[in-house]
Amino acid sequence: MGPKAVCLIISCTLLAWYMHTTFSANFEQPWKLMLMDSSLKILQHMASLLEKLGLMSFWDFLHILMRWQIVEPISDENVTVTDAIVKDVLVRYYVSKKKSHELKRAIIYFHGGGASFGTIALPHYDVFARLAANTLDAVVVGSDYRKIPKYHHPTQWSDAYDFLKSFLQPETLAKYGVDPTRVCILGDSSGAAVAAAMTQQVMGDPEIPIKPKAQALIYPVLQMLDTDMPSYRENEYGIMLPKSLLIKMMSEYLGIDESLEQAMKSNQHIPAEYSHLLKFVNWSTLLPERFKKGHVYTERIYGSSEIVKKFPGIVDPRANPLLANDSTLSLQPLTYILTCQYDILRDDGLIYVSRLRNNGVQVFHEHIEEGFHGSLMCIHKPFDLDLGWRLVGKIISWINENL
Incomplete structure (x- = not known):
């Protein structure tokens, strides 16, 4: 047996071992997902290596990869697609071509990607937006925001809010034929954090006359205070979004500081003087029993006060929608939240469901037992999965029934 054959056998054996240990029967189409x-x-390993060698930052490498996937704004027989640049930020509009005497619904979409490498012009967002606009006879508008590592919080929040204020004006909605009583704010992952923060701000802002009828949050990241929840423990090395990548995203969203990243990894980044905020994310009281699975809520080791002085965003509700007080949450509109079992961010969404319901908000919660973080991305070839299409169907169906 030659060396090539030996290498092939070893490679296949390692691949089979990885498949067996990482991808259980709970996942559909496991080979494709693997x-x-x-x-x-x-x-991710390549990006880390390039960063360590000083050739380019982790995020710059991913930005380059994303640019190769950008989809141009090409209209089709069902939807008109156009781009606009607003304050150096891309905004993309998908407008249904259906002829109707009624005003259209509007979906305002904030994309995921950890505020680092996403854009509304990626293929899976393009597929979703076209389908939603055509199926719902709607206007789907997605706004980008400036990214890390060049820009940090609150830049992303400000970009999103500036766009939202300009879009939620009677003259703007009239321009696109939108019914002002049928607006939904939607986002996935970090974009769901933006969507939740935007909804909280808009519902309490008297200067914005038009309020969303609904919000829809897809596997949202809603807090940075506790990085040791059961979902963090169970999915530390999980599919699509391992803990190491999530912590890197969250820490660099606030600023470039390795000590902050290390403190967040060990869950020792919140100073004692901010311990009163932990009640808003206390999974021992807010998480449904079936998700605790014997996990023990351990006593917190507090961090240095200098962390919050240097990175105040770490306790800012604009970056942590779960930190909003009860009076703010009580104003929230009809809400859809989708969570996935194999997702490090699962418990963020579950806790938000609990807190919203405790404050009288009507919430429809969809939990996908076989789901994982990023499932919504899996709707364009060659990366499409049956699961991704089912999730899209569930989301569009809910919006159709409730908006």
């Missing part, structure tokens, strides 16, 4: 996840992890 290849996707492995490819993402390889790209």
Whole structure:
């Protein structure tokens, strides 16, 4: 047996071992999912290596990869697609071509990507937006925001809010034929954090006359205070979004500081004087029993006060929608929240469901037992999965029934 054959056998054995240990029978189309996840992890390792060598930042490498995937704003027989640049930020509009005497619904979409490498012009967002606009006879508008590592919080919040204020004006909605009583704010992952923060701000802002009828949050990241929840423990090395990548995103969203990243990894980044905020994210009281699974809520080790002085965003409700007080939450509109079992951010969404319901908000919660973070991305070839299409169907169906 030659060396090539030996290498092939070893490679196949390692691949089979990885498949067996990482991808259980709970996942559909496991081989396809394995290849996707492995490819993402390889790209992350390459980005880390380039950063360590001083050739480019982790995020700059991913930005380059994203640019190769950008979809141009091409209209089709069902939807008119146009781009606009507003204050150096891309805004993309998908407008249904259906002829109707009624005003259209509007979906305002904030994309995911950890405020680091996403854009509304990526293929899966393009597929979703076209489908939603055509199926719902709607206007779907997605706004980008400036990214890390060049820009940090609150830049992303400000970009999103500036766009939202300009869009939620009677003259703007009239321009696109939108019914002002049928507006939904939607986002996935970090974009769901933006969507939740935007909804909280808009509902309490008297200067914005038009309020959303609904919000929809897809596997949202809603807090940075506790990085040791059960979902963090269970999915530390999980599919698509391992803990190391999430912590890197969250820490660099606030600023470039390795000590902050290390403190967040060990869950020792909140000073004692901010311990009163932990009640808003206390999973021992807010998480449904079936998700605790014997996990023990341990006593917190507090961090240095200098952390919050240097990075105040770490306790800012604009970056942590779960920190909003009860009076703010009581104003929130009809809400849809989707969570996935195999997702490090699962418990963020579950706790928000509890807190909103405790404050009298009507919430429809969809939990996907076989789901994982990033499932919504899996709707364009060659990365499409049956699961991704089912999730899209569930989201569009809910919006159709409730908006």
